[in-house]
Amino acid sequence: MPTQQPSPPIDLDRLIACPNCDALYTTPTVESQDKAYCGRCHTVLIAPRRKAGKQLIALALTVLILITAATLFPFLAIDAGGMHHDASILQTAFAFEGALLGLSVAVMMFIVVIPMLRLILLIYVLTPIIRDRPPARWAKRAFGLSEALNPWSMAEIFALGCAVALVKLSDLAQVQYGPAAWLFAILVVIVVVTDSLMCRYSIWKSLDQ
Template sequence: MTDTPSDPRASARGAGSGPASGRVANRVAGPDLASLIACPHCDAVYRAVQPAPRARAVCARCHTVLIAPHRQAGQRLIAVALAVVVLIGAATLTPFLRVEAGGMSNATSVLGAALAFSARPMLMALALAVAALIVFVPVLRALLILYVLTPIVLDRPPARHARRAFRLSEALRPWSMAEVFAIGCAVALVKISDLAQVEFGPAFWMFSALVILIVVQDTFMCRYSVWASLDR
């Protein structure tokens, strides 16, 4: 983190609006570290100011959104996390796809596809890594979000070790690849549709819905607001 001179160019932008609606973050270099926020991309440091409703605090240097609070965001994030757990749990137990070619057919689930290489000892680590990235890590992140946000939404003190749980959830975010798996499978199935008859199972549509939920989660997640609530 680098300190930068005072610069009031950071602005708030309403959702979908073009011009700046007001200043919500001023670049500072002061001793009050609790009131500062650093841009995660360019390390510019600002004095954190709560934006107006439907506004965002944007970095003046790289235009990264720093603070973007939403009304009832906690309730929506809890609902999304619960939906993620249910969808992934059901997708691992139901057929993902069925392929038929030359009079022969085969169907598999998501977990079965991830562990397809586990029969070979040399590929056991790869099979476990694939299963973790598309099943276990997304479920763990959703459970951690539920653990952190539920007391906050209920106006109760944060749960024990909530900061560590949220930090772990953020560390696992790049490794949660359930939506990447769904998009990759869709592209691959389009390419083999001319060679075999492909039927999508319930798990495929569950993972398709999961892609939308991940986008919704990233839209409503204001990490600064979560950290501020944990500090209080």
């Protein structure tokens, strides 16, 4: 009887899984500015870009500045019944007391602390890479934590939710958008651009080297 030849061992480092449908592929060679898509759900798997690291750091620093300013500046002003009141996100967060104190903490964590922590971790990971130096200590853990926090980073979701709420509130009172509202609008655009520039596969590959 013919003997069955053992199959060659699989190089796990050459495999890549789709984050959406878990389809498994052998990592293709992708040139800069090209993209590799999942054949099942068409999710972008690899999208390397030249100087993307420097652009990501610049965008991350910009978002950090915007979040800080948007937290301190007035978000909106309301005129109703001859009374005027304006408030910043920081003032609103600390306005809760007692049983609502947990809501105050959640607001600050989801729209300020976690987004800023993700950006700081991203800058920490990318800075040595763009300078052609070995990865920073604990860079893999830092980038893994940054990715794990991504679903909990809700600064842009907060901005969109406020936009919808303020449209409905304008029927009851005169609402004026403060500087922080416009900063959050800019922040949403930059966050989308940052996500489109980031090639997670390329970052992990650089950390492995």
